[in-house]
Amino acid sequence: MAEPKDPSRLQLNDQGRLRHFLTLDGLDKATLTEILDTADSFIEVGARSIKKVPLLRGKTVVNLFFEASTRTRSTFELAAKRLSADVLNLNISTSATSKGESLSDTLQNLEAMASDMFVVRHSQSGAPHFIAESVTPNVSIINAGDGRHAHPTQAMLDMLTIRQHKGQFEGLKVAIVGDILHSRVARSQIRALNTLGVAEVRVIAPNTLLPVDIESLGANVFSTMQEGLDSVDVIIMLRLQKERMEGALLPSEHEFYELYGLTTEKLKYAKPDAIVMHPGPINRGVEIESAVADGPQSVILNQVTNGIAVRMAVMSMAMSGQTAAISAATSE
Amino acid sequence: MNIEIKSGRIVDPVNGIDKVQSLYVAEGKIVALGAAPEGFVADKTLDAAGCVVAPGFIDLCAYLREPGYEYKGTIASETYAAAKGGYTAVCCPPETLPVNDSGAVTNLILDLANRAGNAKVYPIGALTKGLKGQQLSEVYALKRAGCVGVGNSGRPVASLSVLKRCCEYARTQEMTIFIRPEDVSLASDGCVHEGPVATRLGLSGIPVLAETVAVSQLILLAEETGAQIHMSQLTAAKSVELVASAKQRGVTITADVSAQHLLLTDVSVSGFDSRFHCLPPFRTESDRKALIEGVKSGVIDAVCSLHQPHEAAAKQAPFAESEPGISSIETVLPLLLGLERDAVFSMDTLIRALSVGAAKVLGVNGGHLSVGESADICIFDPAARWVVNEETIKSLGKSSPWLGEELQGHVKTTIIDGRIVYA
Numbered sequence: 001m002a003e004p005k006d007p008s009r010l011q012l013n014d015q016g017r018l019r020h021f022l023t024l025d026g027l028d029k030a031t032l033t034e035i036l037d038t039a040d041s042f043i044e045v046g047a048r049s050i051k052k053v054p055l056l057r058g059k060t061v062v063n064l065f066f067e068a069s070t071r072t073r074s075t076f077e078l079a080a081k082r083l084s085a086d087v088l089n090l091n092i093s094t095s096a097t098s099k100g101e102s103l104s105d106t107l108q109n110l111e112a113m114a115s116d117m118f119v120v121r122h123s124q125s126g127a128p129h130f131i132a133e134s135v136t137p138n139v140s141i142i143n144a145g146d147g148r149h150a151h152p153t154q155a156m157l158d159m160l161t162i163r164q165h166k167g168q169f170e171g172l173k174v175a176i177v178g179d180i181l182h183s184r185v186a187r188s189q190i191r192a193l194n195t196l197g198v199a200e201v202r203v204i205a206p207n208t209l210l211p212v213d214i215e216s217l218g219a220n221v222f223s224t225m226q227e228g229l230d231s232v233d234v235i236i237m238l239r240l241q242k243e244r245m246e247g248a249l250l251p252s253e254h255e256f257y258e259l260y261g262l263t264t265e266k267l268k269y270a271k272p273d274a275i276v277m278h279p280g281p282i283n284r285g286v287e288i289e290s291a292v293a294d295g296p297q298s299v300i301l302n303q304v305t306n307g308i309a310v311r312m313a314v315m316s317m318a319m320s321g322q323t324a325a326i327s328a329a330t331s332e
Numbered sequence: 333m334n335i336e337i338k339s340g341r342i343v344d345p346v347n348g349i350d351k352v353q354s355l356y357v358a359e360g361k362i363v364a365l366g367a368a369p370e371g372f373v374a375d376k377t378l379d380a381a382g383c384v385v386a387p388g389f390i391d392l393c394a395y396l397r398e399p400g401y402e403y404k405g406t407i408a409s410e411t412y413a414a415a416k417g418g419y420t421a422v423c424c425p426p427e428t429l430p431v432n433d434s435g436a437v438t439n440l441i442l443d444l445a446n447r448a449g450n451a452k453v454y455p456i457g458a459l460t461k462g463l464k465g466q467q468l469s470e471v472y473a474l475k476r477a478g479c480v481g482v483g484n485s486g487r488p489v490a491s492l493s494v495l496k497r498c499c500e501y502a503r504t505q506e507m508t509i510f511i512r513p514e515d516v517s518l519a520s521d522g523c524v525h526e527g528p529v530a531t532r533l534g535l536s537g538i539p540v541l542a543e544t545v546a547v548s549q550l551i552l553l554a555e556e557t558g559a560q561i562h563m564s565q566l567t568a569a570k571s572v573e574l575v576a577s578a579k580q581r582g583v584t585i586t587a588d589v590s591a592q593h594l595l596l597t598d599v600s601v602s603g604f605d606s607r608f609h610c611l612p613p614f615r616t617e618s619d620r621k622a623l624i625e626g627v628k629s630g631v632i633d634a635v636c637s638l639h640q641p642h643e644a645a646a647k648q649a650p651f652a653e654s655e656p657g658i659s660s661i662e663t664v665l666p667l668l669l670g671l672e673r674d675a676v677f678s679m680d681t682l683i684r685a686l687s688v689g690a691a692k693v694l695g696v697n698g699g700h701l702s703v704g705e706s707a708d709i710c711i712f713d714p715a716a717r718w719v720v721n722e723e724t725i726k727s728l729g730k731s732s733p734w735l736g737e738e739l740q741g742h743v744k745t746t747i748i749d750g751r752i753v754y755a
Contacts, residue, residue, distance in 0.1 A: 122650065125650070147652075211530070
């Protein structure tokens, strides 16, 4: 029988170490913990006067963004530079690759420039997998967000933030609120939280913003904030795109805010020491009230800081996994 | 040429034959089974010991790509692939360039098919001009030129009102409408079955409802207008249920399923592997089982190949951007033989689904081994093994989920009108 490829195996070398970072699917608790521990060790690099370590010296990292994102691209760029890599930023509109110049051709040209790592953001789910399968073994692929599929570095920086504030994952109840349907971040967060052993992952949204069978990913579904936030330790708010009103998914931003916006009042349903997170950029007055976003329980700016450390960790681990794979292949 | 097919297991569901015996062909027709007719002298003897001798297979949906998409496949290349798959006749959808919405294009297709001589080709004409879903095409002219039915090749028809008129006009011309049931607004930009796999991968899903709503509408349209409607490539258990109940009421509908939908589920796309990108999408295990039961019970009339050859570049893209379709016509038989070995299908069901079922849908003669009729025959060795790879696939399209795998069951000889076209 024709067997589908195992998407998680693609990102591991023969020793089971990361050589690409495409998804959190199939990665075990030990690997996720290693990413968090490595990221922890990089946090102090950002506090030094010379913010550099030589782990990627002489390596070329290409930020390959088929979908615009200044913030994510900047944090990847900064992470690569702090690892002493040379960085090339390329914003490629998907229309360029559809007008005769195929994606494969684009990749071959970039490979010919002897790049070592591609950080890929693409509007199509699975694009980094496709690229990882297409490139030579000398290139590592880091997924910086693909379609609705995954945003694994964002999820890991969220995990780092949770660990910093809560100490451990066991026993935690975490609620993810908002547009789960279109969120690659939510999918990766649900996977990461379950792998790291939280007590419960909840999603809170109207049915129009929930993908079918979301329970199969390991999340309990709630349709009201009162029930969903009841005694949770962590609240993760998601960004709501304005176009959701156009496709009859929601009637208005106003009604969404009334039902699902995180206000000071609704925050009281959660545990008193619950932390509030948001992957940014925030729509104040749509997903979250300013008083909450800037309040004492908000850890939103910590997430941004942690983003650089987590990306440094993932890049250094993937490069190390790639080097190990190449050495093993050469010695055979 | 006189051909003696010696000592094969003759399986002919129409005539109720399943017996090891010889079969004799003269002047393009079957002249005897069992004992040779008096005075018969064979010009060629084919030893069919250990093999099954079946009516040539008839395919309800094989994209031949010509005219217009010759870089994907030509009528010559794809009909040769069909012959290698045991097919003696194939239907080709109107999705060509130009679209087959005129007698001239139909004539071109038939001319190229005759020149190639690898398989009988039954073109399906476009139901609407340019497949744009707005205006009726010249259904009578298409029929006169040789089209066996009309369809919209998976493209949407503008409205139910247009579709109703299409049904009424097609009925007037006594042409079957071939239509893949799908509500476009519900299918939206989906590329896989809407379910847990789509959710995990973040791919846009096509809900089962997109098919069942359309099946229900088509049943009501057939009932109301009396049009003969053939539903192509059903995927869902609920659709089988709806068709079964409509048939019981005597509605003039038929249905098919593709071989790959009897084998694969949505789990197959879990690795973003574009070889498994197919529309309509593969659904769940319970849907797959219901489709199999539908074939066994006869609710589903035929199994088609849904052969869609592509150039290599068409599949080299992120999953949703890759072109849907599988080069499948050469693997249908071995895949279904796998089900026969697993006792899911009897040999009788398998042959019926590949030959006579399709002949009935098309209203053409074929699908049986009756004495006096055209010698359209497939001889296959159910035990022979072969590896599916770029060399063994004769189609110009090489994308198959089974690439690199060894399959069991191989066509040895295909005969059309007494002429050996593949051996």
